[in-house]
Amino acid sequence: MLSNTTREADIKPFLKWAGGKTQLLPAIEAKLIQRLESKSTIDFIEPFAGSGAVLFFMLRAYGKYVKHAVINDINTTLTDCYLTIKQSPELLIKELAGLEEQYYTYASEEDRKQFFLEIREEFNHLEENPTRKSALMIFLNKTCFNGLYRVNSKGGFNVPFGKYANPTICNAPVIRANSEALQKVEILNTDFRETEKHIHPDAFFYFDPPYKPISTTASFNAYAKEGFIDEDQVRLKKFCDAVHEGQAYFVQSNSDTTNNDESNNFFQDLYQDYTIEKVKAKRAINSKGSGRGEIFELLISNDSILADTQPAERKALRIF
Numbered sequence: 001m002l003s004n005t006t007r008e009a010d011i012k013p014f015l016k017w018a019g020g021k022t023q024l025l026p027a028i029e030a031k032l033i034q035r036l037e038s039k040s041t042i043d044f045i046e047p048f049a050g051s052g053a054v055l056f057f058m059l060r061a062y063g064k065y066v067k068h069a070v071i072n073d074i075n076t077t078l079t080d081c082y083l084t085i086k087q088s089p090e091l092l093i094k095e096l097a098g099l100e101e102q103y104y105t106y107a108s109e110e111d112r113k114q115f116f117l118e119i120r121e122e123f124n125h126l127e128e129n130p131t132r133k134s135a136l137m138i139f140l141n142k143t144c145f146n147g148l149y150r151v152n153s154k155g156g157f158n159v160p161f162g163k164y165a166n167p168t169i170c171n172a173p174v175i176r177a178n179s180e181a182l183q184k185v186e187i188l189n190t191d192f193r194e195t196e197k198h199i200h201p202d203a204f205f206y207f208d209p210p211y212k213p214i215s216t217t218a219s220f221n222a223y224a225k226e227g228f229i230d231e232d233q234v235r236l237k238k239f240c241d242a243v244h245e246g247q248a249y250f251v252q253s254n255s256d257t258t259n260n261d262e263s264n265n266f267f268q269d270l271y272q273d274y275t276i277e278k279v280k281a282k283r284a285i286n287s288k289g290s291g292r293g294e295i296f297e298l299l300i301s302n303d304s305i306l307a308d309t310q311p312a313e314r315k316a317l318r319i320f
């Protein structure tokens with residue numbers, strides 16, 4: 001239950017993040033509803049949280065059915081941001097409001113760009129002071145090119161200035177509402193495998209790993225300097241096996257490698273024992289030959305586990 005001053009609608013991502021999940025939400029929601037037919041509450045576990053589009057959707061629309069949640073991401077600055085919002089929202093708002101005010105004292109694009117570069121420099125060298133670091137991360141995310149988070153081989157954030165006319169840098173209502181919603185969320189910063197101890201029959205895992213690139217030109221998955229390679233995709237498959245064996249439910253989104261090459265059945269082969277659905281994504285691909293039209297993404301799940309459970313009467317579940 002939120003306090004009187006915060007609104008459910010403000011429980012939403014506080015960052016832009018590559019791989020937004022808005023188009024997949026209805027399909028993921030349908031899976032959740034199926035699961036809630038046999039479980040009165042779930043523990044929601046998201047081992048690749050990013051900006052938490054699915055987490056915040058769950059907390060907003062199904063909050064009373066989420067008994068507990070665990071999020072994880074390998075990006076320490078990102079998980080520190082979640083911790084700051086959870087623990088010190090007012091300090092963060094103060095820092096961000098100061099940055100916003102300073103940004104808007106500069107009228108020209110060139111001066112704003114200069115300020116952005118100074119903040120980027122400070123961000124890359126700041127070791128202590130997690131509140132300041134979180135504020136800088138949010139500032140950079142709102143003012144950099146496309147809200148990307150990309151690092152060089154030394155781990156330094158290197159996304160250029162974004163040239164937005166009037167970016168909202170300090171969104172206090174969102175920070176406050178998220179802070180309240182995050183009180184029942186455990187925040188981890190490690191490899192996805194470490195969420196293993198949360199496997200149990202009431203757990204609902206949603207995996208959104210860095211997608212396997214579908215072409216050599218669409219190879220953006222460098223969220224962390226370590227990257228995420230085919231061996232990691234195979235490690236994730238083994239982890240999904242462990243989730244299934246533990247009678248927990250999982251849904252994973254990933255790229256459809258057949259978009260670009262019909263014979264590349266990487267995920268179809270890897271997940272042949274599971275349910276794979278193709279979901280239309282509106283995003284266009286830029287690679288030669290198939291630059292127009294629709295592409296698909298995959299939704300992989302262990303739906304067979306649902307057949308073992310007795311559906312209770314269908315309930316009107318959604319809060320709004």
Ligand SMILES: C[S@@+](CC[C@H](N)C(=O)[O-])C[C@H]1O[C@@H](n2cnc3c(N)ncnc32)[C@H](O)[C@@H]1O
Pocket residue numbers: 017018019020021047048049050051052053054072073074075190191192193208209210211223224227228
């Ligand atoms: C596709 S993004 C998730 C996007 C997210 N669903 C959203 O709504 O913004 C993948 C995330 O996985 C994280 N990541 C990469 N390798 C990881 C690993 N080995 N373990 C845990 N997280 C990892 C990245 O930092 C990135 O935030």
